[in-house]
Amino acid sequence: MLQRCLDLLAPALEEAGPRPPVVVDCTLGLGGHSEALLAAFPAARLVALDRDKEALRLSGERLAPYGDRATLVHAVYDELPEVLERLGIPKVQGVLFDLGVSSMQLDEADRGFAYAQDAPLDMRMDQTTGIGAAEVLNTYPPGELVRILRAYGEEKQAKRIVSAVVREREKEPFSNSARLVELIRDSLPQAAKRTGGNPAKRTFQALRIEVNGELTVLERAVPAAVASLDVGGRIAVLSYHSLEDRLVKQVFAAGAANTAPPGLPVVPERYQPRLKLLTRGAELPTEEEVAENRRAAPARLRGAERIRAEER
Numbered sequence: 001m002l003q004r005c006l007d008l009l010a011p012a013l014e015e016a017g018p019r020p021p022v023v024v025d026c027t028l029g030l031g032g033h034s035e036a037l038l039a040a041f042p043a044a045r046l047v048a049l050d051r052d053k054e055a056l057r058l059s060g061e062r063l064a065p066y067g068d069r070a071t072l073v074h075a076v077y078d079e080l081p082e083v084l085e086r087l088g089i090p091k092v093q094g095v096l097f098d099l100g101v102s103s104m105q106l107d108e109a110d111r112g113f114a115y116a117q118d119a120p121l122d123m124r125m126d127q128t129t130g131i132g133a134a135e136v137l138n139t140y141p142p143g144e145l146v147r148i149l150r151a152y153g154e155e156k157q158a159k160r161i162v163s164a165v166v167r168e169r170e171k172e173p174f175s176n177s178a179r180l181v182e183l184i185r186d187s188l189p190q191a192a193k194r195t196g197g198n199p200a201k202r203t204f205q206a207l208r209i210e211v212n213g214e215l216t217v218l219e220r221a222v223p224a225a226v227a228s229l230d231v232g233g234r235i236a237v238l239s240y241h242s243l244e245d246r247l248v249k250q251v252f253a254a255g256a257a258n259t260a261p262p263g264l265p266v267v268p269e270r271y272q273p274r275l276k277l278l279t280r281g282a283e284l285p286t287e288e289e290v291a292e293n294r295r296a297a298p299a300r301l302r303g304a305e306r307i308r309a310e311e312r
């Protein structure tokens with residue numbers, strides 16, 4: 001869906017005014033999308049964020065040929081306002097989010113994101129701070145673990161899995177993924193194992209979201225990104241599960257709504273929408289895209305344009 005992201009952002013980035021347009025890639029990863037933005041919009045300057053230092057190192061090499069057109073910053077994306085202030089950029093013309101984990105994070109077994117390989121249960125995107133998945137599993141109260149598995153993994157068997165985890169962690173704390181995967185497989189009824197792929201998938205997603213505070217951060221970051229957009233500036237967000245997509249949808253819908261109390265003969269400026277939606281609902285990947293890259297299957301793309309400067 002990269003080309004569609006570029007098309008959505010293009011009208012805001014093609015025109016070079018007195019200053020170069022600025023586009024922010026909030027999820028730099030391995031720099032594929034950033035590189036495509038730099039190549040597609042030769043007048044634009046790129047600011048790219050990632051909380052993973054390894055991602056910054058690798059994409060720094062990849063984007064080196066673009067010189068000072070690209071500024072890479074180690075930051076969590078809800079820090080965007082502070083990052084822009086430090087760089088002396090009052091408003092930006094484009095923002096892109098490609099949420100979730102990168103293929104590098106999934107493929108590096110020792111990061112502990114993948115349930116298919118035995119590895120330390122870490123899952124921190126920024127390994128310099130915070131607690132890993134093993135600590136969550138070994139120390140959280142059972143009720144909290146059930147809430148996390150239900151809310152972030154949409155796991156119907158959360159209680160059953162957590163009872164088994166609590167029983168096992170009393171014998172010996174969890175440290176590696178294989179033991180957790182096996183425990184989940186053993187604790188689920190046959191019927192639950194027949195649907196939805198690997199039975200550990202939902203628990204791993206839930207732990208990853210909790211470890212990285214993903215939804216809490218996103219909840220702050222999308223409104224902050226909208227607030228940083230110039231009038232005519234555009235934002236595109238690629239989500240990979242329904243919780244992220246719902247959050248993005250809500251922020252965009254609130255921005256696109258007319259909030260005037262009913263019955264006003266003339267709608268004052270402050271009640272008028274400040275966003276125009278650029279996608280009808282969420283756009284999905286094509287069959288060819290999914291055939292080429294099965295990790296793209298759950299992707300949902302939404303875009304919006306800032307049409308009014310005033311904040312409500």
Ligand SMILES: C[S@@+](CC[C@H](N)C(=O)[O-])C[C@H]1O[C@@H](n2cnc3c(N)ncnc32)[C@H](O)[C@@H]1O
Pocket residue numbers: 026027028029030031032033034049050051052055075076077078098099100101102103125217
């Ligand atoms: C799906 S990957 C992006 C891939 C990228 N578009 C590319 O072309 O390689 C998501 C990246 O966002 C980063 N990330 C996730 N949550 C973040 C956050 N809250 N703040 C900053 N970076 C974050 C991850 O570390 C990961 O590198």
